[in-house]
Amino acid sequence: MKSLAELQAIKNKMKDKVVLREGSGDVRVVVGMATCGIAAGARPVLNAFVEEVNASGLNQKVTVSQTGCVGLCQYEPIVEIYEAGKEKVTYVKMTPEKAKTVVEKHLKNGEIVSEFTPANV
Amino acid sequence: MIRAQVLVCGGTGCTSSGSSKIQAAFQENIKAFGLENEVKLVQTGCFGLCALGPVVIVYPDGTFYSRVTPEDVKEIVEEHLLKGRVVERLVYADTGAEEIVEKASVSLNDTAFYKSQKRIVLRNCGVIDPDNIEEYIAMDGYQALGKVLTEMTPEEVIKVVSDSGLRGRGGGGFPTGRKWALTAPNKADQKYVVCNADEGDPGAFMDRSILEGDPHALIEAMIICGYAIGATKGYVYVRAEYPIAVNRLQHAIDQAKEYGLLGKNIFNSGFDFDLEIRLGAGAFVCGEETALMTSIEGNRGEPRPRPPYPAVKGLYGKPTVENNVETFANIPQIILNGVEWFTSMGTERSKGTKVFALGGKIEHTGLVEIPMGTTLREIIYDIGGGIPNGKKFKAAQTGGPSGGCIPASLIDTEVDYDNLVSIGCMMGSGGLIVMDEDTCMVDMAKFFLEFTVDESCGKCTPCRVGTKRLLELLNKITDGNGTLEDIDRLEELCNYIKANSLCGLGQTAPNPVLATLNFFRDEYIAHVVDKKCPAGVCKNLLSFNIDQDKCIGCGKCAKNCPVDAIHKTDYVAPGHKLPSYEIDTAKCIKCGACMAGCKFGAISKI
Numbered sequence: 196m197k198s199l200a201e202l203q204a205i206k207n208k209m210k211d212k213v214v215l216r217e218g219s220g221d222v223r224v225v226v227g228m229a230t231c232g233i234a235a236g237a238r239p240v241l242n243a244f245v246e247e248v249n250a251s252g253l254n255q256k257v258t259v260s261q262t263g264c265v266g267l268c269q270y271e272p273i274v275e276i277y278e279a280g281k282e283k284v285t286y287v288k289m290t291p292e293k294a295k296t297v298v299e300k301h302l303k304n305g306e307i308v309s310e311f312t313p314a315n316v
Numbered sequence: 317m318i319r320a321q322v323l324v325c326g327g328t329g330c331t332s333s334g335s336s337k338i339q340a341a342f343q344e345n346i347k348a349f350g351l352e353n354e355v356k357l358v359q360t361g362c363f364g365l366c367a368l369g370p371v372v373i374v375y376p377d378g379t380f381y382s383r384v385t386p387e388d389v390k391e392i393v394e395e396h397l398l399k400g401r402v403v404e405r406l407v408y409a410d411t412g413a414e415e416i417v418e419k420a421s422v423s424l425n426d427t428a429f430y431k432s433q434k435r436i437v438l439r440n441c442g443v444i445d446p447d448n449i450e451e452y453i454a455m456d457g458y459q460a461l462g463k464v465l466t467e468m469t470p471e472e473v474i475k476v477v478s479d480s481g482l483r484g485r486g487g488g489g490f491p492t493g494r495k496w497a498l499t500a501p502n503k504a505d506q507k508y509v510v511c512n513a514d515e516g517d518p519g520a521f522m523d524r525s526i527l528e529g530d531p532h533a534l535i536e537a538m539i540i541c542g543y544a545i546g547a548t549k550g551y552v553y554v555r556a557e558y559p560i561a562v563n564r565l566q567h568a569i570d571q572a573k574e575y576g577l578l579g580k581n582i583f584n585s586g587f588d589f590d591l592e593i594r595l596g597a598g599a600f601v602c603g604e605e606t607a608l609m610t611s612i613e614g615n616r617g618e619p620r621p622r623p624p625y626p627a628v629k630g631l632y633g634k635p636t637v638e639n640n641v642e643t644f645a646n647i648p649q650i651i652l653n654g655v656e657w658f659t660s661m662g663t664e665r666s667k668g669t670k671v672f673a674l675g676g677k678i679e680h681t682g683l684v685e686i687p688m689g690t691t692l693r694e695i696i697y698d699i700g701g702g703i704p705n706g707k708k709f710k711a712a713q714t715g716g717p718s719g720g721c722i723p724a725s726l727i728d729t730e731v732d733y734d735n736l737v738s739i740g741c742m743m744g745s746g747g748l749i750v751m752d753e754d755t756c757m758v759d760m761a762k763f764f765l766e767f768t769v770d771e772s773c774g775k776c777t778p779c780r781v782g783t784k785r786l787l788e789l790l791n792k793i794t795d796g797n798g799t800l801e802d803i804d805r806l807e808e809l810c811n812y813i814k815a816n817s818l819c820g821l822g823q824t825a826p827n828p829v830l831a832t833l834n835f836f837r838d839e840y841i842a843h844v845v846d847k848k849c850p851a852g853v854c855k856n857l858l859s860f861n862i863d864q865d866k867c868i869g870c871g872k873c874a875k876n877c878p879v880d881a882i883h884k885t886d887y888v889a890p891g892h893k894l895p896s897y898e899i900d901t902a903k904c905i906k907c908g909a910c911m912a913g914c915k916f917g918a919i920s921k922i
Contacts, residue, residue, distance in 0.1 A: 196576040209454035228400035245319040258376045261400030
């Protein structure tokens with residue numbers, strides 16, 4: 196180790212790997228992963244969220260986790276987004292492509308993607 | 317891409333309750349369910365809640381699973397990791413399964429056990445993988461070292477440590493900054509930094525947990541100390557009975573060398589530092605600083621007279637700083653966060669936090685770190701969960717064989733160095749053994765004396781012979797042959813040993829006796845005058861008795877008796893059909909098997 200910059204580089208590289216253990220971020224993306232969700236393709240959706248959130252550098256702020264059956268089986272895969280002080284947003288019939296859009300628009304820019312919400316699907 | 321991490325405790329407590337099997341089961345099941353690329357398994361150090369081990373935490377939810385068995389693992393992987401359903405039956409009750417369902421995420425820090433804690437020394441224990449230096453770096457590891465070597469002079473480092481008010485966590489409470497400041501100006505061709513990891517107090521395991529859970533914190537601190545006092549060589553003296561700690565520390569030293577954090581020209585500052593482990597063979601006296609150095613030198617671990625103090629003539633006759641593991645583990649945090657941050661915690665003369673190993677009659681056996689000045693009541697009831705089985709708290713023993721005890725009447729004492737000394741106790745290394753009403757204080761003092769008699773190195777007479785005579789007096793009292801004069805003699809001998817022993821072992825060995833004499837003299841008097849043990853522990857002062865009118869004559873006690881001391885009588889109590897039983901006290905060995913088996917409460921201990 197010859198410089199602080201070298202140390203900082205390792206720290207930056209590793210920070211993403213341990214950030215999961217610091218508890219939830221301000222925003223939580225929860226993917227319904229009960230049997231109905233998995234059958235409808237929730238796993239690729241979950242993975243797409245994890246990848247996109249990390250790729251866009253939002254992983255300090257956004258935690259992606261999973262939950263059981265939300266109760267609206269015909270609308271699976273269902274994704275809910277919780278943000279402190281804001282109303283929960285539910286997206287239904289999600290796909291990995293839609294996940295990308297949600298990360299881009301909702302998580303990055305704060306615009307709710309209304310075409311994926313239950314009222315419009 | 318990793319979306320979840322499973323942390324399995326690999327501390328000694330959880331390892332002995334089978335956490336390595338659980339890790340293997342996780343590995344197998346994560347693979348079987350095809351989750352290798354999504355879920356990462358991490359082995360960490362001690363979480364602290366050893367009573368509930370083996371402990372598993374799943375992130376990002378922070379779900380805390382306790383007492384996990386290898387059979388439970390498949391369910392956790394299938395239900396939680398695959399389907400997102402928390403396995404409620406395994407969730408630590410205090411985090412509230414309902415709450416988890418609602419919030420889908422519960423922070424450990426919300427539980428009673430962690431809420432009142434302030435984890436500085438233990439901050440990485442149970443959070444990072446101790447075998448991975450990069451995880452330590454991710455948690456600001458080696459930043460303090462970088463700052464010290466690139467921005468600070470040795471004098472500045474010593475000033476920060478002095479101003480922080482940090483005192484030796486090994487028990488003595490000597491100001492760490494002063495120790496460094498006394499060593500730094502002494503000129504020599506070689507100076508040394510020594511870490512005392514010879515944790516010998518029965519019941520104390522904080523140093524072990526730091527070595528197992530966050531070994532790099534110690535390494536970083538020792539390099540900083542080396543820079544501050546001008547030493548280029550360090551030794552960690554750790555007992556061979558700590559195999560996991562030794563392995564992880566060695567691994568950490570190797571990694572630090574590989575990353576150029578130990579060795580030549582660290583951070584291009586021109587400063588060199590090398591570190592080695594020395595194994596102790598488990599002699600208690602080697603925790604005494606001069607005996608420890610003698611042992612590192614390859615000699616029999618015996619103390620040497622002070623002065624000269626180690627700051628002048630220590631290891632190999634060179635100026636040496638010796639600190640304990642917990643003391644060192646505070647250093648990087650003080651450097652990074654500053655004096656003000658550190659002095660904002662604790663009391664007037666005891667700053668920062670202290671780690672305690674809770675043991676004995678307490679619900680949450682384990683490791684806790686609290687700000688100095690927390691009351692004993694908070695430690696035992698709020699964090700420790702109170703005394704099991706509805707028993708009453710009687711006293712807490714601190715400082716192991718060198719310490720004293722805090723009686724129930726002083727439970728609101730704010731725990732810091734000076735308060736404990738003022739009530740005739742000592743902080744010690746942090747073992748806190750909780751005793752309930754069933755503990756006999758004379759017997760407790762005897763237990764610690766047996767320990768010091770075994771561990772006395774034999775070099776000086778007051779300790780070698782004195783502790784032996786003390787133990788004989790205690791045996792005489794617990795056997796029921798003591799007199800009031802024996803109590804006075806006991807006290808006199810205690811004071812003599814304290815005043816005349818060569819090292820800390822002998823000087824403190826009488827403390828358990830003196831403290832119990834001070835707070836529980838009535839129990840000693842009950843033993844010698846009434847020939848009774850009030851707690852019902854000392855066998856020779858006990859007798860078992862069957863209440864003839866309560867005995868229904870079932871004969872179960874007679875069957876349970878291993879020495880055939882219980883026989884049928886001719887007496888049939890009114891209302892009963894069978895003759896009652898009685899105990900032949902001459903034959904009775906006072907094992908208590910009869911009493912444990914009697915369903916009618918007819919047998920009592922007096």
